[in-house]
Amino acid sequence: MRVFGECLTAELPTPAAHGEVIKEYDAELYDRQSTHLDSIAEFQAFLGDHLDGGGPWEIIDAPCGTGLAGPILKPWARRLVGLDLVPAMVSQAERLGCYDDLLVGDLLDMLPRLRAEMVVCHGALYYFRDLAPIVAAVAACLSQGGYFAFTDFPAPEGVMATRGGNARFCRSPSLVRELLESNGFAEVASELRLSFTLPCLYWIFRKR
Ligand SMILES: C[S@@+](CC[C@H](N)C(=O)[O-])C[C@H]1O[C@@H](n2cnc3c(N)ncnc32)[C@H](O)[C@@H]1O
Numbered sequence: 001m002r003v004f005g006e007c008l009t010a011e012l013p014t015p016a017a018h019g020e021v022i023k024e025y026d027a028e029l030y031d032r033q034s035t036h037l038d039s040i041a042e043f044q045a046f047l048g049d050h051l052d053g054g055g056p057w058e059i060i061d062a063p064c065g066t067g068l069a070g071p072i073l074k075p076w077a078r079r080l081v082g083l084d085l086v087p088a089m090v091s092q093a094e095r096l097g098c099y100d101d102l103l104v105g106d107l108l109d110m111l112p113r114l115r116a117e118m119v120v121c122h123g124a125l126y127y128f129r130d131l132a133p134i135v136a137a138v139a140a141c142l143s144q145g146g147y148f149a150f151t152d153f154p155a156p157e158g159v160m161a162t163r164g165g166n167a168r169f170c171r172s173p174s175l176v177r178e179l180l181e182s183n184g185f186a187e188v189a190s191e192l193r194l195s196f197t198l199p200c201l202y203w204i205f206r207k208r
Contacts, residue, residue, distance in 0.1 A: 008160035013167040015129050018106065021085055024166070027092040031066050036123075039151075039195045043122050044072040046202040047149060050189040051076065057117035060141065062107045063124050067093030073120060074098050083110055108133055112140035121150035123195060126168040129159060131176065135183045142207045148185065149204045151195050152176060173201060180205045 016024070030036060055076035061069055064082030066089050073080055083103040084090050090104050103110060111119065119138045128134055131152075138148050153170040162168040177187060185205035193202050 009163050025086050027088045035196045040068045042193045059118045060116040061120045065089045067096045070098040111137040118147040125152045129169050139183050146207045
């Protein structure tokens with residue numbers, strides 16, 4: 001984690017505009033890249049370690065991307081909804097046939113209008129400089145006792161960003177904990193694992 005911190009800067013760039021995010025993705029290529037498949041396998045192992053025997057829940061996979069997490073979430077789901085900003089990613093997810101509903105849009109706008117017992121956000125929070133609006137949107141969507149499971153790259157302090165390339169935001173574990181606690185969540189689990197070949201924190205919180 002300390003070495004990863006050397007690749008980060010406290011000078012925060014402007015987050016990517018929606019149009020840039022949409023241009024970034026080639027849905028078919030995405031599914032063929034082993035780093036994406038390996039990250040889903042890590043996420044599956046993490047959820048299995050902490051949630052086995054739970055459910056079935058109404059789950060929202062936000063963002064769902066091409067739906068790589070769909071098959072691993074399905075066993076826990078009474079109803080599985082996916083949403084993503086990129087229409088081509090959602091079309092690819094549709095082909096899997098494991099989502100009950102798929103929506104295109106910004107998760108910040110859409111989550112407060114939806115209801116769920118679990119919200120999953122795998123491999124996407126690095127797009128967001130500020131985690132607070134996400135946590136508020138998830139809290140608005142979740143029923144009491146509902147789970148928020150997500151991955152987030154760790155920073156040594158506060159909010160930092162990767163140097164060069166596309167802007168990728170990272171946060172200190174204490175910032176994540178404080179934010180979730182102050183929005184009425186209790187920590188269920190956190191583990192340092194790999195995601196997209198980088199050290200990443202895997203988190204589960206539960207709405208009180
Ligand atoms: C690296 S992919 C991860 C997708 C999926 N969760 C997975 O594990 O394969 C990141 C996804 O975040 C989506 N995304 C980025 N910003 C978003 C936003 N504001 N609202 C909804 N989706 C967003 C992108 O379109 C992309 O599909």
